Amino acid sequence: MSDLGEIVKKSIKEKGLPLIEEAKTKLPLYVSVRELPLRFQFGTAKIQKFFEGLKEGKVYMTQCKKCGEKFFPPQADCPKCRESDMDWIPLRGEGELLTCTMIIVKPSTYAHYDNYVVAIAQMKEGVKVLAWLKIDDPRKIKPKMKVRLTTVEREPEGFITYGFVPI
Ligand SMILES: [Zn+2]
Structure with missing residues (x-):
């Protein structure tokens, strides 16, 4: 049972009701007793190529053929000109760290991971990428x-995703 579950129980x-005070606004909040x-x-x-790329060790962005807008994560449709004609461009992987933060207090579904660093980097191709930065x-x-964007295996699940490593 989560901390919130304990608060609701209390x-x-x-009070006989699952009513709590919202942390920021202090307004009353009804909390379902069921955890979903x-x-x-x-x-x-429409973005299957992205996942096939990950399997081949490539990280793709898309670029609208009409207006040139670039997308990462890749999008199949351009919201600007409503076109679906995209170039799929593999990122070479070179980026510059813009900002990052280390996550120590994790969401419950991420609690099984060691502390991790979430970073945003500016890639040479002109897109910003948000990913974990693996650093000892x-x-x-x-x-x-300088950071390199690369495909990585996320443990313990073992699925392929992408992440940064220092260059
Ligand atoms: Zn466009």
């Missing part, structure tokens, strides 16, 4: 440091 015991595990899903038919000692992180 509230029911004291959710598994996020989305269709990949976070004290080595410097502003504007």
Whole structure:
């Protein structure tokens, strides 16, 4: 049971209702006593090339053939000119660190991972990429440091994703 679950239990015991105070606004909040595990899903038919690329060790962005707008994560449709004619461009992987943060207090679904660094880097191709930065000692992180975007295996699940490593 989560901390929130404990708070709700306490509230029911004291007030007979699962009413709590919202942390920021202090307004009353009704909290369902049921905890719902959710598994996020989305269709990949139009961006399948991205996942095939990951299997081949490539990280793709898309670029609208009409207006030149670049997208990462890749999009199959350009929201600017409503075209679906995209170039698929593999990122060479060279980027410059813009910002990052180390996650120590994790969402419950990420609790099984060691502390991790979430970073945003400016890639040479002109897109910004958000990904985990794998670094043995976070004290080595410097502003504007060069990072490489690469495919990585996320343990313990073992699925292929992408991430940064220092250059
Ligand atoms: Zn466009």
